Amino acid sequence: MIRHLVLFKLNEGVERDDPRVVAGVQAFEKLGGLVPELRSWECAWNITDRPIAYDYAINCSVEDTAALQRYLDHPDHQAGVALWREFATWVIADYAF
Template identity: 70%
Template sequence: MIRHLVLFKLNDGVDRDGDERVAAGAKAFEELGGLVPGLREWQCGWNTTARDIAYDFAINSLVDDREALEAYVGHPAHQAAAAQWREFATWVIADIEV
């Protein structure tokens, strides 16, 4: 099993509550869990702490293996959601075997 973690940081000047792109991007990821076969677990949401080192949004997902992870990454719904986020955020990922 592979735990796929992604942390998103909104770009400077991007307002989480006032930017329609951000709302659309969050919605795209919220819906993604039900669209991609092979996702065993899917969680995403906004950070609830206000610390300088904190990221703004996170995804926590679980897949069976590397093949399932590659299928998720290449899935058209994932590609479309990630493309939205590229407009207003940066991110880091970690894929860990569990």
């Protein structure tokens, strides 16, 4: 199994209630039911307010590297990523467990 973690940081001046952000969150919230490769799916806003904290997180798992690539290439994932590119940056980690 592979864990795929993504931490998002909203760009300077962008707030959670920005319509672009709302659309981006909605797109990611739906992914768990749209991408068959996903074995688990969680996404949510960070609940802490520390200077080093990121704002939003995705935590999901897939069976193997081939499934990870299918997830990354999935049109609904790509559509969500395109939305987030407009207002955030992010870091990822993929690891086997």
